[in-house]
Amino acid sequence: MDPNRRRFLQFVAATPVLPLLDLPRDWMRDIRAMGVQEVGAAAQDGLITSAADALSVFDFEPVARAKSTIGHWTWLASGGDDGATIVANREGFERYQIRARRLVDVRGVDTSVTLHGTNWETPIFLCPLAGHRAYHADGELATARAARARRHLQILSTMTTTAVEEVNAARGEPVWFQLYHREDWGQTRELIRRVEKAGCPALVFTVDLLGGRNMEQYNRVQKGNEAFCRTCHPTGNGFTDLKNRPMVTALSTPSTPQPEIGTPTWDYIRRLRDTTRMKLFVKGIVTGEDAELALEHGVEGIEISNHGGRAENSLRPTVQCVAEVAAAVKGRIPVLVDGGFRRGTDIFKALGLGASGAGIGRPYIWGLAAFGQEGVEAVLMILRRELELIMRQAGTTSVPQITRAYVADR
Numbered sequence: 297m298d299p300n301r302r303r304f305l306q307f308v309a310a311t312p313v314l315p316l317l318d319l320p321r322d323w324m325r326d327i328r329a330m331g332v333q334e335v336g337a338a339a340q341d342g343l344i345t346s347a348a349d350a351l352s353v354f355d356f357e358p359v360a361r362a363k364s365t366i367g368h369w370t371w372l373a374s375g376g377d378d379g380a381t382i383v384a385n386r387e388g389f390e391r392y393q394i395r396a397r398r399l400v401d402v403r404g405v406d407t408s409v410t411l412h413g414t415n416w417e418t419p420i421f422l423c424p425l426a427g428h429r430a431y432h433a434d435g436e437l438a439t440a441r442a443a444r445a446r447r448h449l450q451i452l453s454t455m456t457t458t459a460v461e462e463v464n465a466a467r468g469e470p471v472w473f474q475l476y477h478r479e480d481w482g483q484t485r486e487l488i489r490r491v492e493k494a495g496c497p498a499l500v501f502t503v504d505l506l507g508g509r510n511m512e513q514y515n516r517v518q519k520g521n522e523a524f525c526r527t528c529h530p531t532g533n534g535f536t537d538l539k540n541r542p543m544v545t546a547l548s549t550p551s552t553p554q555p556e557i558g559t560p561t562w563d564y565i566r567r568l569r570d571t572t573r574m575k576l577f578v579k580g581i582v583t584g585e586d587a588e589l590a591l592e593h594g595v596e597g598i599e600i601s602n603h604g605g606r607a608e609n610s611l612r613p614t615v616q617c618v619a620e621v622a623a624a625v626k627g628r629i630p631v632l633v634d635g636g637f638r639r640g641t642d643i644f645k646a647l648g649l650g651a652s653g654a655g656i657g658r659p660y661i662w663g664l665a666a667f668g669q670e671g672v673e674a675v676l677m678i679l680r681r682e683l684e685l686i687m688r689q690a691g692t693t694s695v696p697q698i699t700r701a702y703v704a705d706r
Contacts, residue, residue: 344356347663347667350674352678353675356662359665360665360666363665365525366517366521368431368528370518371534372431373513373658374514374606375604378609379512379605381608381610381611384611384612385602385605386638389636389639391616392649392705394686394702396702398691401693405684405694409653414497417448418447419654419683420643420654420656420676421448421451421654422439422655422660423655424451424453426454427541435457436458436463439660439664440463440466440467443467443471443672443676446680449653450471451500452496454476454543455543455544457540459543460490460494460543464494472498472499472500473500474501474502475568477506478547479555480554480556481554485571486547487547488574490543499572499576500599501577501578501579503578503579504601504602504608506560509603511606562593565578565590566594575596577595577597577632579599580607582617583620584621587624591625595629597630597631597632598621600617600632600634601614601633605636614636615635615636615649622651630652631650633655634655634656637656638659639679639682640679640685641686644702656679660672663675
């Protein structure tokens, strides 16, 4: 096969819009004939072959795409509706410029932050993301070992493919736990008690998906590849297949059901607060008004998030929510943020706008899918190196020094 044609087929086979392309029949036959494994092997041409070769986190993305099945990759890459908010999250950083100061002694740079009395070497944390074993056999265990090796905060998803107890053992200390709403309060309480017993210090309740979502890109690809998807998911649909989700499948069926009426409101937040001794964070806050309500209802931390552009298609970048939320909080509780972070300069801007920490999701999964634990570690090392570099370039030697004075709004 002509090399140029093969490269194009590799790109087409990995793209979420494959079913939408009106390609000639012989091209479609070539794609099918190559198969997922052959496409993955062929896609290695011209790509990095080890984690150490990466110059930026973007170098991991095409390798991860080549090694992933089309269904798993599309699930990771897709966003709400047409995915425009994914793009908006990235473009949001372009609104801000960095005001660098000169002639400052920057030989020593301290990237550490303190969250509720715990010191972390860096403000970069690993966001909760479901199903790590869809991208690497070691799954969340590899991620946890990388977080341990590089001393990063890790938040574990309710939809993890590895039980929290095993992840904590690999991590060497308890992770924070992300909570999705359950239809029965008894199951929610059971889940909370389990992660409390496992020693998790913080509960991160996600609120940006309570209204539902429309994963248009994923739905198109899943529909066109249902037979292939059944090799991983009996129903052909990863949404409904929960057999490999140990935190959910272990939940008992309450003898006396306690069904929820409607979707959660602020009263639900108060109920969570009264149920657990863990620090309670709310993930998905994007306005100053809701930040104030969170404080009123006993929340001890906020994570600004639109689910990486996978929730509502608001077109509002999360980085542009930071200043508003931070102004409402006034330093009383930590304000974390995620969504589109790919560079050390992105993290610097968020810190300058008032964030306490910045989370990554897709980039560390790219590293995981590409090279396992080594890939995750490399992603974290690159981002930390870039953050240290921009801190020196801007004349800031510690995170508290990164203030609004160092960020200009274009």
